[in-house]
Amino acid sequence: MLLVSPAVPQSPVYTGRLAPSPTGDLHLGHARTFWIAAERARAASGRLLLRNDDLDANRFRLDFVATMLEDLHWLGLTWEEPMVSQSEHMPLYRQALKTLHAAGLIFPCSHSRRDVIEAAGAPHEGGANDEPVYSPQFRPPAGAPLPELGDTISINWRFRVPDGRELTFQDGALGPQTAVAGRDFGDFLVWRKDDTPSYQLACVVDEIAMGITEVVRGADLVKSTFRQLLLFQALGEPAPAYYHCPLMCDENGQRLAKRHDALSLRTLRARGVTPAEIIRNFAPNP
Numbered sequence: 001m002l003l004v005s006p007a008v009p010q011s012p013v014y015t016g017r018l019a020p021s022p023t024g025d026l027h028l029g030h031a032r033t034f035w036i037a038a039e040r041a042r043a044a045s046g047r048l049l050l051r052n053d054d055l056d057a058n059r060f061r062l063d064f065v066a067t068m069l070e071d072l073h074w075l076g077l078t079w080e081e082p083m084v085s086q087s088e089h090m091p092l093y094r095q096a097l098k099t100l101h102a103a104g105l106i107f108p109c110s111h112s113r114r115d116v117i118e119a120a121g122a123p124h125e126g127g128a129n130d131e132p133v134y135s136p137q138f139r140p141p142a143g144a145p146l147p148e149l150g151d152t153i154s155i156n157w158r159f160r161v162p163d164g165r166e167l168t169f170q171d172g173a174l175g176p177q178t179a180v181a182g183r184d185f186g187d188f189l190v191w192r193k194d195d196t197p198s199y200q201l202a203c204v205v206d207e208i209a210m211g212i213t214e215v216v217r218g219a220d221l222v223k224s225t226f227r228q229l230l231l232f233q234a235l236g237e238p239a240p241a242y243y244h245c246p247l248m249c250d251e252n253g254q255r256l257a258k259r260h261d262a263l264s265l266r267t268l269r270a271r272g273v274t275p276a277e278i279i280r281n282f283a284p285n286p
């Protein structure tokens with residue numbers, strides 16, 4: 001007689017990702033975040049994938065993809081091939097948009113970024129990676145019939161956030177995090193009028209498609225995580241764990257950005273700094 005043992009639920013293999021944008025040279029802050037991501041995958045005997053975030057048509061340059069890969073290799077990071085490029089995932093993003101549309105969770109928005117900023121009034125604190133809280137006066141009434149999406153999209157579509165809902169998650173580095181939808185962030189873009197998905201939607205669809213179990217990234221994206229948690233829920237998928245690395249600042253306390261040439265990996269390398277010297281300064285748990 002064949003003995004069949006009851007199925008033992010398997011926890012998924014730790015799967016992390018590096019998600020650089022090919023929009024300029026990587027700097028020390030990226031290097032630290034990616035190194036931490038690689039260390040966490042290694043410590044969990046897990047997988048590490050590379051996602052090329054190449055959807056930003058205004059800033060994307062093909063030669064930056066090669067530079068980015070070279071910087072990562074130089075630093076000694078390794079990942080599972082093949083690299084995933086977001087530009088190859090358009091059908092997946094479109095499918096997710098259709099799901100959100102069918103569920104009535106999004107609405108078209110013809111207001112410009114300037115309108116949105118002006119209506120929001122007080123300047124927002126979120127910095128470059130954040131958008132002002134969308135004024136509810138711009139929303140169509142809940143339940144109003146939605147126009148069709150059509151084959152080519154030429155208007156922005158936004159996700160209608162559940163006003164007043166408190167969202168929480170346990171961050172692996174920063175501890176418990178809380179935000180209130182509609183107060184700390186508002187209706188956010190999921191699709192742009194140039195017919196590309198927003199970062200929020202593309203990122204969530206890719207975490208699902210790539211089977212990511214933990215996202216390691218910079219703390220500038222904590223607020224985006226709340227938006228993304230709403231998208232996971234709307235798409236009926238569990239969210240990964242999150243580990244947001246504190247941001248690295250220069251000697252004047254300014255957050256490192258791609259304009260900080262002096263601290264780009266290229267410049268450091270040209271000055272004879274070695275990867276080992278760079279990595280030595282990265283505390284395992286910043």
Ligand code: GLU
Pocket residue numbers: 019020021053203216217218221
């Ligand atoms: N490509 C994004 C960035 O460089 C990554 C965002 C993420 O890790 O979710 O900001």
